[in-house]
Amino acid sequence: MNCIQNIFFVIFLSKSDTCLIRQALVGEASGEEQLFSSKSSLPRDSIGSELDVYHEKIKEQYGVSFQPSDVGISPHVHRFQLIDALVRLFCRSNISAETLWDGGWLLRQLLPYSESEFNSNHLELLKVSYSNCASALVEEFEGVWTDFLITVLCNEWRKCKRAMESSCPRKDPNCMFLPQKKLYSEDDNPEGSSFTAGQKMHELVKVFVLLHQIQMFTLGKALPEQPPIFPPGDLPVNCRAQASGLDVSGPKPGTEVSLVNAVPCRIAFERGKECHFCFLAISLRSSGRLVLAEELPLKKTHGVVRVAAPLAGCNPRIDEKHSKWLHLRIRPSSLPFLDPAKFSDHGKMKKKTLVDGRWTLAFRDEESCKSAFAMIVEETNFLSDEVHRRLKPLLNLQ
Secondary structure: OHHHHHHHHHHHHHHHOOOHHHHHHHOOOOOOOOOOOOOOOOOOHHHHHHHHHHHHHHHHHHOOOOOHHHHOOOHHHHHHHHHHHHHHHOOOOOOOHHHHHHHHHHHHHHHHHOOOOOOHHHHHHHHHHHHHHHHHHHHHHHOOOHHHHHHHHHHHHHHHHHHHOOOOOOOOHHHOOOOOOOOOOOOOOOOOOHHHHHHHHHHHHHHHHHHHHHHHHHOOOOOOOOOOOOOOOOOOOOOHHHHOOOOOOOOOOOOEEEOOOOEEEEEEEEOOEEEEEEEEEEEEOOEEEEEEEEEEOOEEEEEEEEEEEEOOOOOOEEOOOOOOEEEEEEOOOOOHHHOHHHEOOOOOEOHHHOOOEEEEEEOOOHHHHHHHHHHHHHHHHHHHHHHHHHHHHHHOOO
């Protein structure tokens, strides 16, 4: 817990004076006492009582106490302890991305002045932590939100870069290491729901982006405005998307499509009202859709899109008792934090966005059902491979 105490104390001081953290840690002050000097006292009487309040909050939350006298050792030793504490913070899996970003900002402030304190062991620890996080990110290539992975990563890259290069911390200390109210409750987001998967993916991406940018900083590389990823690739020749006559914008209700690869099916969106459609699974670069099209009476080889849903996360399953039935999970088309319209005025998600939909498609025979299942698996693999291809440069720092 000493790492949390030390980090908290220093970030608190930086809130009051941006330059004080460097002055205190690296001895640039003129007339100011150094923070970690054995003769040090709190830099300003006006913040002393406020700091005591935060000490009490840390004691209540973590069961430890922290006194200014704890820093009565040499500046060099304490700088090493702080750098070591920050590096080890990034190796922990039970720390929120928000807290890690605050620690990342502080590490970036200290590294230019702490060459002797930041050693090869720290570099190796960061490398291992980054490698573990990258492996977890690769698993998301086949996750529920594969189609949004690149979008979220690019958004968080820009946010993290701004936060790391800022001259002051993003938040006040009482928001950094103390519990924060969650926007979502477990009742709203049960385990296994697409929203729970989306939250976990978002948290993982934020940590990955931070660790990647810290790695680049420690290697002396400049941070680009955009993450180093490949541009979108061309659609494969004779792929289902091209055969269907769709462009990269994808299928929308009312769009005409070719049914050359479609499989006829039946589905009831309301009890007692069964509809006949042609089913298609289509991947379009790093996105994909499930399509239900209505056959045109005068143009049997073509149909009109009536319903479209995300391909990623549909989790196809053939019914154990009815081999002509195919069960699909239908998750929302966007993540809540990317679509503010899905939030209420109080920061809570609207209840209707929390439930994953379900489709049960009935096919005319077992072979048709298996064909639709295989189509979904193949298109999902195309989607996953494209996301992996585009993010490959990001996974290789060399």
